[in-house]
Amino acid sequence: MRQQNLESGFKGIMYWRSIALAVLLTCLPISAITAVYLYVGNQHMINQYQQRNEEALVDTARQVDEQFTQLVHYALNMVVKPHFKPSLSDMDFVSNIEETNELFNTLNLVENADPLVDQVYLYIKKQNKIMEPDLGLRTLDQAQDALNFNKLMEGDSDMFWVHDLERPFNKERSSHALVMRLPFNGHTPYGAIVIYIDPSKLHVIRNSENLSFLLDDQGHIIGESGMSRNMPKAMSAILEQLKLPQNAQHTNHLRMKVPVDQDVLLVNTVQFEKMQQNWTYVSGTPQSNIIAPTKPYTHIILICFAFALAASLGASWFASKSMYRPIRKMLNIVGGDQSKQNSRYNELDYIEHEWKQYRFSHDTLQNQWKRSLPSIREAYINQFLSGQASHLTEPEYVVKLQEMELDITHKHFSAMVLQQHTHGEDRAPLTENDQHLLTYAALNVIQELAEDISAYMHPINFFDGSFGVILIVPDSHTADEQMHRMKLLCDQIIRALRDTLRMSATIVLGGPSSTWTDVPHILEQAKRALHYRSFDAGSQLLEADTVLSQKNDWIDYPLELEQDFIHALNLGLQRDALRSLSRFVTSLQAGGGSEWHVHHGLMRLITSVHRSMLQAGLNPYQVYNFSNLQEQMSLLRDPKACVDWFQREIIGPYLEQLTKNFSSSMKSLVENVLEQIEQNGMQDLSLDVMAMEAGVSASQLSKAFKQMTGTNYIDYLTTFRMNRCKELLLTTDLRIHEIAEAAGYQPPYFNRMFKKLEGITPGQYRQQGIGK
Numbered sequence: 001m002r003q004q005n006l007e008s009g010f011k012g013i014m015y016w017r018s019i020a021l022a023v024l025l026t027c028l029p030i031s032a033i034t035a036v037y038l039y040v041g042n043q044h045m046i047n048q049y050q051q052r053n054e055e056a057l058v059d060t061a062r063q064v065d066e067q068f069t070q071l072v073h074y075a076l077n078m079v080v081k082p083h084f085k086p087s088l089s090d091m092d093f094v095s096n097i098e099e100t101n102e103l104f105n106t107l108n109l110v111e112n113a114d115p116l117v118d119q120v121y122l123y124i125k126k127q128n129k130i131m132e133p134d135l136g137l138r139t140l141d142q143a144q145d146a147l148n149f150n151k152l153m154e155g156d157s158d159m160f161w162v163h164d165l166e167r168p169f170n171k172e173r174s175s176h177a178l179v180m181r182l183p184f185n186g187h188t189p190y191g192a193i194v195i196y197i198d199p200s201k202l203h204v205i206r207n208s209e210n211l212s213f214l215l216d217d218q219g220h221i222i223g224e225s226g227m228s229r230n231m232p233k234a235m236s237a238i239l240e241q242l243k244l245p246q247n248a249q250h251t252n253h254l255r256m257k258v259p260v261d262q263d264v265l266l267v268n269t270v271q272f273e274k275m276q277q278n279w280t281y282v283s284g285t286p287q288s289n290i291i292a293p294t295k296p297y298t299h300i301i302l303i304c305f306a307f308a309l310a311a312s313l314g315a316s317w318f319a320s321k322s323m324y325r326p327i328r329k330m331l332n333i334v335g336g337d338q339s340k341q342n343s344r345y346n347e348l349d350y351i352e353h354e355w356k357q358y359r360f361s362h363d364t365l366q367n368q369w370k371r372s373l374p375s376i377r378e379a380y381i382n383q384f385l386s387g388q389a390s391h392l393t394e395p396e397y398v399v400k401l402q403e404m405e406l407d408i409t410h411k412h413f414s415a416m417v418l419q420q421h422t423h424g425e426d427r428a429p430l431t432e433n434d435q436h437l438l439t440y441a442a443l444n445v446i447q448e449l450a451e452d453i454s455a456y457m458h459p460i461n462f463f464d465g466s467f468g469v470i471l472i473v474p475d476s477h478t479a480d481e482q483m484h485r486m487k488l489l490c491d492q493i494i495r496a497l498r499d500t501l502r503m504s505a506t507i508v509l510g511g512p513s514s515t516w517t518d519v520p521h522i523l524e525q526a527k528r529a530l531h532y533r534s535f536d537a538g539s540q541l542l543e544a545d546t547v548l549s550q551k552n553d554w555i556d557y558p559l560e561l562e563q564d565f566i567h568a569l570n571l572g573l574q575r576d577a578l579r580s581l582s583r584f585v586t587s588l589q590a591g592g593g594s595e596w597h598v599h600h601g602l603m604r605l606i607t608s609v610h611r612s613m614l615q616a617g618l619n620p621y622q623v624y625n626f627s628n629l630q631e632q633m634s635l636l637r638d639p640k641a642c643v644d645w646f647q648r649e650i651i652g653p654y655l656e657q658l659t660k661n662f663s664s665s666m667k668s669l670v671e672n673v674l675e676q677i678e679q680n681g682m683q684d685l686s687l688d689v690m691a692m693e694a695g696v697s698a699s700q701l702s703k704a705f706k707q708m709t710g711t712n713y714i715d716y717l718t719t720f721r722m723n724r725c726k727e728l729l730l731t732t733d734l735r736i737h738e739i740a741e742a743a744g745y746q747p748p749y750f751n752r753m754f755k756k757l758e759g760i761t762p763g764q765y766r767q768q769g770i771g772k
Contacts, residue, residue, distance in 0.1 A: 015320075015324050015327075015347065018320045018323045018324045018327075019316065019317065019320040021320070021323075022315075022316035022317070022319040022320040022323065023312070023313065023316040023320075025316075025319075026312040026313075026315050026316045026319070027309055027312045027313065027316065030305065030308050030309060030312055031305070031309070034301060034302075034305040034308075046266060046287060049266065049285070053210075053266070053268050053283060053285065054253060054255070054268045054270070056283075057268050057269075057270045057281060057283045058253075058270050060212075060281060060283070061270040061272050061281040062272075064202055064214060064272075064279075064281060065272050067114075067116050067201075067202065068116075070114060070116075071114050071116055071117065071178065071195070071197070072159070072178070074110070074113055074114055075110070075159075075178060075180055075193065075195060076159075076180075076184070078106065078110055078193070079180050079182065079183075079184045079193060080184065081106065083099075083102055083103055083106050084122075084182050084183070084193070085183075086182075086183055086186075086190055088103075088124060088182075088190065088191065089124060089125070089126045089127070089190035089191065090126065093129075093131075093137050100131075100137070103122060103131060104131065104133050104136075107120045107121075107122060107131060107132065107133050108133040110193075110195070111133060115198070115201045116197050116198060116201045116202065117195055117196075117197060117198070118173070118174065118196045118197055118198035118201075119132060119134070119167065119170070119173075119195075119196040120132065120133075120193065120194070120195050120196070121167075121168075121193070121194040121195075121196070122191065122192075122193055122194075123149050123152065123191045123192045123193075123194060124190065124191045125149075125150065125153055125189070125190055125191050125192075126190060126191075127139075128140050128146055130149070130168060135169055135170075138168065138169065140168055142168065145166070145168045148165055148166065149165075149168075149192075149194075152165075152179050152181065152192050152194070153181065153189050153192070158180065158181045158184050158185055158186075158189075159178070159179065159180045159181070159184070160179055161176075161177075161178060161179070161216065161277060162175075162176070162177050162179055163175060163176050163216060163218070163220040163222070164220075165177050165179075165194065167196060173196070174196060174197065174198065174199055175196075176196070176197055176199065176220075176222050177194045177195060177196045177197065178194075178195040178197065179192050179193075179194050179195075180192060180193045180195070197222075199214075199222060199223030199224070200223070202214060202222070202223040210225060210283050210284065210285050211225060211231055211234055211238075211265065211283070211284040211285070211286075212224065212225045212281070212282060212283040212284070213225065213282050214279060214280070214281050214282075215242075215279065215280040215281075215282065216277055216279055216280075217277040217278045217279065219239065219242075222279070231260070233260055233261070234258070234260045234265055234284065237258045237259070237260055237265070238256070238258055238265070238267055238282060238284060241256050241258055241267070242269070242280070242282075253268070253269065253270055253271075254267075254268070254269040255267070255268055256268075256269070257287075258284065260286075263286045263287060263288050264286070264287040265284040265285065265286060265287070266284065266285050266286075266287055267282060267283070267284040268282075268283050268284075269281065269282050269283075327347050327348070327351070330351050331347055331350070331351065334350075334351055334354040334355065334358065373404060373405060376404060377401070377404040377405075377406055378458065378459075380400070380401075380404065381458050381470065382460060384397070384519075384520065385460065385470075385519065385520050385523055386520075387520060390520075393517075394515060394516055394517055397516050397517065398516070406456065406472075408472060408516050410474065410475050411472050411473065411474060411475055411514075412472075412473050412474070412475045412477075412479070412482050412511070412512040412513070412514055413470065413471070413472055413511055413512060413513050413514070413515075413516060413518070413519050413522070414470075414471045414473070414482070414486050414509065414510065414511035414512040414513075414522070415468060415469070415470055415471075415509075415510035415511055415519065415522040415523040415525075415526045415544075416446075416468065416469040416470075416471060416486075416490065416507060416508070416509055416510070416526065417466060417467075417468045417469075417507070417508045417510070417523070417526040417527050417529075417530050418442065418446075418466060418467055418468075418469070418493070418505050418506070418507050418508075419465060419466040419505060419506040419507075419508075419530055419533070419637075420435075420438055420439070420442065420465050420466065420497075420503055420505050421503060421504040421505060421506070421539075421637050435465060438501060438503065439461060439465075439467055441500075441501055442467070442497055442501065442503075442505070443459050443467065443469075445493065445496045445497060445500060445501075446459075446469055446493055449489060449492050449493055449496065450469075450471060450489070453473055453485060453489060454473065454474060455471045455472060455473040456471070456472040456473075457469055457470070457471055457472075458470040458472070460523075462527075464631075464635065465635055466530065468523055468526065468527070470519060470523065471486070471489075473485075473512075475514060479512055479514075482512045483509075483511075483512060486509055486511075486512065487509065487541065490507045490509055490541050491541065493505075493507065494507060494539045494541065497539075498539065504538060504539040505539055506530065506533045506539065506540040506541075506542065507539075507540070507541050507542070508526040508527075508529045508530045508533075508542045508543075508544050508547070509526065509541070509542070509543055509544065510522040510523060510525050510526035510529070510543075510544040510545070522544070525544040525545070525548060526544045528544070528548060529542055529543075529544040529547040529548055530542075531594065531595055531596035531599075532547050532548075532594040532595070532596055533594060533595050534594060534595070557601065557604070558583075558584055558587040558588070561580055561583050561584040561587055562584060562604075562605055562608055564576075564580040565577055565580035565581055565584060565605070566608055566609065566612050566710070567709075568580055569609065569612070569651065569654060569655070570612060570658075570708050570709050570710050571671065571674075571708060572655055572658055572667065572708075574651060574655055577651055578643065578647060578651070581605075581643055581646055581647075581651075582639075582643050584601075584605065585598065585602075585639045585642050585643060586639060588601045588602075589639060595637070598636075598642065599633060599636070602633055602636075602642060602646070603630070603633065606629065606633075606650060609650060609654065610624075611710070612710035613654065613710075615706065615709075615710035615711055618654075618657055618658070618707070623653045623654065623657055624649075624650075624653065629649060629650075632645065632649065633645070658707075658708075666696075666704045667704075667708065669694050669696065669701060669704065670701075670704050670705050670708045670709070672690075672694070673687070673690055673701070673705060673713075674709070676690065677716070677717060677720055678720075681717065681720045681721060681724065682721060682724060682742055682743055682744065683744070684744055685717065687701060687702060687705075687713045718753070718757075719757075721743045721744070721745075722753070722754065722757055722758075724743065725739050725740075725743055725750075725754070725762070726758075726765065728742070729762055729765055729766045729769065730766065730769040736750075736751070736762045736763060736766075739762070750762070
């Protein structure tokens, strides 16, 4: 599931972060360079334009200043002429037509002398009349007009500027005028010359591409360009900006950017002093008009930027894939999780989490491995000893055991099999628990003693009262010296077990060998040699090679003692059976038999008992547990234990079953028949006659006889007679036909019967007996 998640193409936060970082690193510089280039280029152009515009503005302001200066100078020259004498206040202009005409001519001359002059009015306060070449002599009929002109006589200045003086009889035209009171520099003015200017004649109006206008110190617009009249919102915005405190502090030059609609006005202002007032010349240009010539180049730059951005995005994608590849590889290693498919899935956090989990699992497993290593090593060596890893070679075993922290290079290997004598003639059998405790204690003793020779010990418990030990010692000694050291170690073990645990033991030593693959064979040889220990309760030390190399001839089997035992057992004679059994075991041991010989003889005796039971009509499988019998018999270590065990496990159950199946009267009849056969067996004895004399049927007596003796009457009688005939053949000089007639047989039949039973003729049997 986790691997499928990784292969599904799902990407986490880190993937998108890597893409974002790659895009940022590649696209941001291009975007920044392009934006900076465009912005800086435009700003440079704008700054250059504003600088040039400011220079032009200063020049234009100078020209405007010169216009007004020229106008003032001309007006001053005019007012000092004798035509404008104080007597005009009481003059009758109608009666003095010549003087009146001269005044008109002078005014007309002033109007035409300067293009800036639009109209020139002569105001006579006392008469409330004005004179103008086009209008003539007029009386100010309008009270407001009379009041406005009368206010001109107030104040201390003889020459000043007004912006709201409406023209009488021509109110729609400009109200900006230059006022010069008469007489000039007089104490009591009688009138004034009012020069109305034409704003369209100012130099402000000449540049139609710019928004430009002229302001007095009160913020009144004296003149403006055509664009200014077409952009009232721009005019309002500029005037609001000029009224701001930070802008009002600039007294000479000022640069401003005024947003208007979707454009920006680049505004320059210049102040100059005229007639004791600070006038401001304002000029503004839309920024779009300035950068309009660069638009084709801007389009080219943007197209190049688009191509560069597309290439950068492709490079970013490739770079992000390359940057993400190690993270993806790490995710594939640690594995994914279906639950991580969400927008907050962070690969690095997940890898960190998985790594911590891995480290925790690794440390846990490492600790478990270290704790389990002895058991694993022991299990592996046990598999090797059992032949389950026999396909490996010596170098492969070396590598495997080195992985389990066991170095077997330059080592000698020995096998030791130890059999504890858990019970003897004066000791009761131990329980299984006690047996395990004794084995554990004996292994501890061996381990402590093995440390003295720097040996590694591997124990193998056979769970039959014996265990094996594989000793791995450095090869600093020769094989003979190593064998001598092993014998000394075994002697120490025997003494330690005797002194500490008060137990005797048989130790079989196998090896040493310098090849690890020989160890199973060495151990098996030691286990085989253990069966050839002397059958007594004493401690013994055997060398496997020596024991197995000796010829172990089979000892004479006490067949007659076996028959005596079976006969007594069939008759229910327990004491006679025990005596025969004791003599049987003693005979096996006295003949030089080892433990294996004694056990084998006892197994043969048990087989004879079973055969006798079957012949007697009893089922041995209902009486004995064969698997337990063999296992228990393998633990017998001395004659008394054998007799006791045989009495408890074999004789007792057999006699108990025999007692259940036979009555005492029938048993007496069979014993009487056996006694008759013993005394008169060579004569003609009829089972029918004996049954009639006993008062029972022949079939009942025959069945009881077979159950107690294990054979039928005819076979038993034949065997008895043949045994007597063999005694006569060996102990007398009677001829064969005489012996046959003594047994009640015809000589030819006797010869055939004897050869059938013994495998040889009577004559050959006699010759063999004489030869022995």
